[in-house]
Amino acid sequence: MPTxxxxxxxxxxxxxxxLVVIFVFVVVPLTVFAERKVLGHLQMRLxxxxxxxxxxxxxxxxxxxxxxxxxxxxxxxxRGIPGLLADVVKLIIxxxxxxxxxxxxxxxxxxxxxxxxxxxxxxxxxxxxxTFFTFPTWxxxxxxxxVSGGIADINVGLLWILGVATVGVYGIVLAGWSxxxxxxxxxxxxxxxxxxxxxxxxxxxxxxxxxxxxxxxxTEMATRMAVGMPIWALVPQVxxxxxxxxxxxxxxxxxxxxxxxxxxxxxxxxxxxxxGMKFGLFYLAxxxxxTVVSALASAFFLGGPWLLPFGLQGLLNPxxxxxxxxxGEPHAIFFVAKIIFLLFTYIWVRGTIPRYRYDQIMAVGWKxxxxxxxxxxxxxxxxxxxxx
Amino acid sequence: MFKNExxxxxxxxxxxxxxxxxxxxxxxxxxxxxxxxxxxxxxxxGVEKICENQSFFQGQVWTDRMDYCSAVANNLGWAEAxxxxxxxxxxxxxxxxxxxxxxxxxxxxxxxxLGTHAMDIGALTVFLYAFREREDVLDINEAFCGSRLTTTxxxxxxxxxxxxxxxxxxxxxFLAKFSDCLDEYEAxxxxxxxxxxxxxxxxxxxxxxxIALGVTGPMLRAAGVAYDIRKAFPYAAxxxxxxxxxxxxxxxxxxxxxxxxxxxxxxxxIIQQCMDGMPEGPVxxxxxxxxxxxxxxxxxxxxxxxxxxxxxxxxxKGSLNPYRFHxxxxxxxxxxxxxxMAEGGLIAxxxxxxxxxxxxxxxxxx
Numbered sequence: 001m002p003t004x005x006x007x008x009x010x011x012x013x014x015x016x017x018x019l020v021v022i023f024v025f026v027v028v029p030l031t032v033f034a035e036r037k038v039l040g041h042l043q044m045r046l047x048x049x050x051x052x053x054x055x056x057x058x059x060x061x062x063x064x065x066x067x068x069x070x071x072x073x074x075x076x077x078x079r080g081i082p083g084l085l086a087d088v089v090k091l092i093i094x095x096x097x098x099x100x101x102x103x104x105x106x107x108x109x110x111x112x113x114x115x116x117x118x119x120x121x122x123x124x125x126x127x128x129x130x131t132f133f134t135f136p137t138w139x140x141x142x143x144x145x146x147v148s149g150g151i152a153d154i155n156v157g158l159l160w161i162l163g164v165a166t167v168g169v170y171g172i173v174l175a176g177w178s179x180x181x182x183x184x185x186x187x188x189x190x191x192x193x194x195x196x197x198x199x200x201x202x203x204x205x206x207x208x209x210x211x212x213x214x215x216x217x218x219t220e221m222a223t224r225m226a227v228g229m230p231i232w233a234l235v236p237q238v239x240x241x242x243x244x245x246x247x248x249x250x251x252x253x254x255x256x257x258x259x260x261x262x263x264x265x266x267x268x269x270x271x272x273x274x275x276g277m278k279f280g281l282f283y284l285a286x287x288x289x290x291t292v293v294s295a296l297a298s299a300f301f302l303g304g305p306w307l308l309p310f311g312l313q314g315l316l317n318p319x320x321x322x323x324x325x326x327x328g329e330p331h332a333i334f335f336v337a338k339i340i341f342l343l344f345t346y347i348w349v350r351g352t353i354p355r356y357r358y359d360q361i362m363a364v365g366w367k368x369x370x371x372x373x374x375x376x377x378x379x380x381x382x383x384x385x386x387x388x
Numbered sequence: 389m390f391k392n393e394x395x396x397x398x399x400x401x402x403x404x405x406x407x408x409x410x411x412x413x414x415x416x417x418x419x420x421x422x423x424x425x426x427x428x429x430x431x432x433x434g435v436e437k438i439c440e441n442q443s444f445f446q447g448q449v450w451t452d453r454m455d456y457c458s459a460v461a462n463n464l465g466w467a468e469a470x471x472x473x474x475x476x477x478x479x480x481x482x483x484x485x486x487x488x489x490x491x492x493x494x495x496x497x498x499x500x501x502l503g504t505h506a507m508d509i510g511a512l513t514v515f516l517y518a519f520r521e522r523e524d525v526l527d528i529n530e531a532f533c534g535s536r537l538t539t540t541x542x543x544x545x546x547x548x549x550x551x552x553x554x555x556x557x558x559x560x561x562f563l564a565k566f567s568d569c570l571d572e573y574e575a576x577x578x579x580x581x582x583x584x585x586x587x588x589x590x591x592x593x594x595x596x597x598x599i600a601l602g603v604t605g606p607m608l609r610a611a612g613v614a615y616d617i618r619k620a621f622p623y624a625a626x627x628x629x630x631x632x633x634x635x636x637x638x639x640x641x642x643x644x645x646x647x648x649x650x651x652x653x654x655x656x657x658i659i660q661q662c663m664d665g666m667p668e669g670p671v672x673x674x675x676x677x678x679x680x681x682x683x684x685x686x687x688x689x690x691x692x693x694x695x696x697x698x699x700x701x702x703x704x705k706g707s708l709n710p711y712r713f714h715x716x717x718x719x720x721x722x723x724x725x726x727x728x729m730a731e732g733g734l735i736a737x738x739x740x741x742x743x744x745x746x747x748x749x750x751x752x753x754x
Contacts, residue, residue, distance in 0.1 A: 043516040182397045186419070186735075255510060256582055266735075267403060354582045355510025357736045358419055 008142050015142075016151045020122045027339070028287040033084050035347045042351035091283075096276035099179060106178035111274065111281035114171030118288035121164050124157040125295050126150025127305065127332045129219040150218060157218035158210065161296065162203055165251070168289065169195040172253075172270050175282070179273035187269030190358060194250060194257065197365040202247035204373035208240040208380035209300040222304035223330075226313045234312070236380040241301035243373050245345070248293035250361070252286060255350040257361055294342035295335075302338045305330035309338075394422060401430050405508040405739045408749030412726070412738065421738055424730040426723050431753035439713045444470050444544060444679045447713070452538035455719065455751035457500050459539045460493035460529070461692040462751075467542040468623055469688035469699035473681050473710075474544065480625070482546035482671040487625040488559070488662035489532060489541055491655040495566075496525040497693035497746075498648050498655075502573060505645070505743035509586050514576050521569050524562050531555055544679065546672035559663055566656050574649060587642035591729035591741035594639055601728070602721045605695025607745065610647045611639035617691040628665070629658050641744040648746075680706045694718040694746055715754060719747040 004012065039045065098107060131146040154160060169191060176188015210216060212233055213224035225237070250257040266272070271282050302309035307327050308316055320327060356364065395416045400406035409430035415423035435454060439447040447470075451462040464486055471478060478486075503518035526536040531552055533541045541547075577583045593603065595611040608615055616633040618626040634650035636643035681703030689698040695718030702712035722745050729741040 039512075043513045044520055045516060182395065186397075190419075255512075258510075351513050352576070353511065353580060354506065354577075354586060355736075356582055357586055358734060360585055 004142070004145050008145060011142050012145060012147055013151060016147060020151060021119070024119060024122065024288055024291065027291050027343075028284055029084065029088075031287050031290065031343050032087075034343065035350075036084065038344065038347045039351050042348070091277055091280040094276040096278060097273075099181065099273050101180040102273065103178040103180065106174050107273075108278075110171045110175035110178060111278045111285075112171075113174065114168050114285040115281045115288075117164055117168035117171065118285040118292065121161050121292045122295075123151045124154060124160045124218055125292070125299070126153050126157075126219045126222075127335050129223050129305065129330055132332065153217065153219050155215075155217050158206065158216045158221070161218075161292075162199075162206070165289070165292065166195075166199060168285065171282075171285070175274065176270040179270075181273050183266045183268075184270050184272045187266045187272070190266075191253065191270060194253075194361060194365075197362055198247045198250040198257075198369075201243060201365060201369035201373040202251060204370065204377055205240045205243035205247065206296070206300060207373075207377050208236045211377065211380045211384050212236070214384070218299065222299045225300060226303040226306040226308075226330075227317065230383070231315065232383050233380075236376050236383065237301055239372070239376045240380070241297065243369060243376065244297055244301065245342075246369060247365075248297065249346070249349065250365070252289045252293055252346075254286075254290070254346055256353050256356050258355060290343060290346055291339060294339045294346075297342055298335060298338035302342075303334075304338075305332060305335040307334055392417075399735075399738065401427075405504075406742060407504060407747055410723075410742070410747065410749055410752075412730075412742070414735070414738065416735070419734050421730055421733055421735065424727045424738065426726050428720075428723070428749070428752050431749045433754065435754040436713050436715060440710055443709050444474065444681075447710070448542070448544075449538070449540050452540055453750060454715065454717065454754055455497075455692065455694065455697075455748045456537060457748050458493050458497040458693045459537060460489050460541050461497070461690065462697060463539060463541045464490050464624065465688060465690040465692065465697050465699050467544055468690065469686055469701055470544045470679075472686045472688055473683060473701050473703050474679050475682035476545050476673050476675065478546050478673055479670045480667045481550075481669045482542075482673075483625040484662050484666050485547055485551060485671065486542060487629065488659055489529070489539075490624065491658045491662070492525050492528055494655045494693045495652050496522050496529075498652050499525070501648060501693075501743075501746040502645075505740075505746070506577060506583075508739045508743040509583065511576060511580075511583065514573055517569070517573060517576075521566065528555075528558055528562065531558060543672065545675045546670070548672070550671050556663060559659065563656055563660055563663075567653070570649065570652060577645070578649075584642065586736070586740060587645060587744075588638070588640055590641045590737050591733065591744060592640050593725050593729050597728055598639075598725065601725045603695070603725050605691070605693070605718055605722065605746075606644055606647045606651065607695065607722055607725070609633065609635045610643035612637040617689055617696055621689065623688075623690055625662070626658075629661050631658050631661075641740050644744045678708070680708065681710075689716070692718055694748070694751070695722055715751075717751045717754060719745075719749075719751045720754075723747055723752055 098104060126148070127150060132148060134146045135142050135144060137143045172191040172195075173188045176184040176186075176191070179185070209221060209225050212229060213221040215221050215224065229237075249255075271279055274282065298304055303313055306313040397414050397416055398411055399414055400411040401409040406412065411427040411430065413423075413425045413427055414421050433453075435450045439450050448463055448466050451466040452459040454462055467486075470476075499518040499522040503515035503522075506512075506514035506518075529539055529541070530536045532555065533539050533549075593607065593611060595608075595613050597603075598608050598611045599613065604615065612635055614633045614635045617623070618629075618631075619633055631654045634647050634654065636646050682705065683703070684705060685700070685702045687698055687700045689696050691697075696716065697718050698716030700712075700714040700716065701710045703710050726738075726741060726745065730738040733741070
């Protein structure tokens with residue numbers, strides 16, 4: 001295999017960045033769409049499960065879909081698309097209002113911080129260990145070179161992810177503060193308190209796989225967690241997964257922990273004063289964060305690019321018959337499928353349970369999650385000492 | 389270097405969970421509410437004064453627009469108060485139909501309360517489920533009187549029309565499924581840990597305070613006082629109905645939730661009895677061409693879904709319109725208990741308290 005020159009590496013990295021950005025901007029609208037559809041079916045909403053066009057083609061969608069309701073075949077997956085498109089168009093062309101008394105610079109800065117922090121995390125997430133694909137030899141400049149499954153598979157991948165994800169909270173706090181309005185201020189303060197509290201159990205629950213796998217490298221960890229763990233390691237992984245998922249809900253401000261933007265208490269929380277595409281950035285950031293949290297859960301607990309979760313793959317592999325060996329190898333499609341399932345879980349939970357009160361969220365975090373995460377870490381360490 | 393300061397904040401008049409144009413002035417110490425005053429009047433239309441200038445017949449359309457979630461209950465109170473004033477006896481069949489529609493209205497009103505209250509606490513799904521069943525009740529309203537929300541369902545002296553054909557089938561169909569629907573809501577809420585955490589012990593209002601403030605309806609019954617005008621001073625056909633008055637003693641938001649859920653089941657029971665025992669006969673009393681008041685003044689109270697709605701009418705003997713008209717609006721009086729419930733709690737509790745009050749601003753501001 002030829003060693004790439006500097007130019008070639010840069011080009012490959014840029015291509016990887018492009019792929020990740022495409023992935024993000026495909027997954028996020030699909031999540032929003034799925035949220036409408038799934039919630040629509042869970043809650044018997046009429047709009048999102050029925051708005052569609054009576055005619056085929058894009059013009060049919062855009063021009064007639066909105067008011068020709070109910071005149072489409074019963075089984076149409078794309079019902080609800082006009083609503084989504086209309087929302088995107090609305091976000092883009094809406095007037096961008098800046099409050100008079102707002103701190104204009106910070107007001108601009110806040111949504112970008114949220115957005116950038118959310119996207120940059122993807123740098124250290126690797127979708128599949130080793131080579132993702134190889135360029136065909138006729139390809140100009142980078143022909144014949146392999147592309148790895150992540151942009152930067154660095155040795156401190158997890159640290160990077162946790163560190164950058166924490167920066168995202170600045171976006172929310174600054175948005176709340178710079179709006180110079182009371183409801184956003186309360187939302188910003190709540191989010192600061194909530195994120196600081198839930199950052200701790202989140203990191204602690206992720207430490208269990210770190211201890212078990214003895215690595216911070218994203219690929220190495222995912223691989224070791226999936227294959228090469230004793231069966232005992234199942235216990236800390238399952239507990240850790242549930243802890244992580246709970247904290248993940250809190251980190252992404254989703255129900256039942258959507259304190260910073262609790263609509264019925266704080267109007268719209270930290271983004272009350274935002275409109276147009278600035279609000280759109282917060283909105284995007286929230287969904288990207290959901291994807292990131294799902295990607296981490298998928299990699300560290302659910303076996304990442306392997307088929308089976310919680311390290312069960314290693315048990316299965318020796319017994320796989322030859323013609324099914326495809327299922328014994330890592331594939332990006334398994335990774336993505338797990339992300340999609342976790343995203344569905346987000347929506348599912350939102351449709352089912354009410355919101356915690358602010359002080360109750362704190363109590364849950366400090367009194368239950370952190371002690372449980374510590375015990376879980378101890379358990380993982382014991383297994384590491386005696387069983388691995 | 390640091391100083392502590394309380395923040396004053398307006399909850400409303402435009403806020404997702406003040407159920408209309410209620411404005412609540414809050415003073416916050418962090419997130420704790422130290423001071424809470426409801427400010428009303430944003431929806432004042434002068435309903436009482438308008439009714440004084442109209443004939444006895446015309447006033448009813450204004451009662452629709454007071455508590456627009458329970459228009460039928462308001463119509464019933466208005467019609468009966470006028471009948472007392474004018475000395476009219478209503479035929480028995482009309483009484484039964486009135487009772488039936490009134491209980492349907494109680495269900496519709498409680499469903500709105502359930503949906504919005506649950507949504508305030510973050511349970512989005514219940515809202516849409518509740519509105520699905522409310523839609524059926526509105527269809528029944530529509531079948532009976534042609535309109536869905538502002539019904540103007542009754543006439544002084546009885547009803548304008550008898551039940552339409554196919555009405556009984558609609559009612560029976562609704563009754564057959566409604567109990568399961570209630571179970572569905574309860575499955576989402578009653579044993580839900582978060583729902584319990586958010587409501588148990590929140591926004592307490594003891595029986596003493598409730599009586600001192602004049603609070604009536606489910607709020608009072610959740611504090612352990614079994615005062616229901618349908619039982620205490622039966623009107624319409626309630627004397628012939630067999631139903632219970634659900635009460636709880638905890639006096640918190642969860643108790644109010646339980647009381648209202650139980651009330652919906654009782655309402656379905658009353659509807660069943662009305663439908664089964666529906667007498668034959670005329671639905672309208674013989675009335676003179678021009679209505680003139682027979683007595684000087686009358687106060688008539690009925691149990692609306694929100695509490696005691698009382699109509700006070702003063703009519704000089706022989707006059708064509710009421711000389712003075714006043715409504716004892718349950719929402720208006722119940723709302724006065726908000727500071728008692730909310731002060732000392734958190735912002736989220738204020739929202740839960742407002743939700744458990746079940747207020748409609750159209751009635752409070754009139």
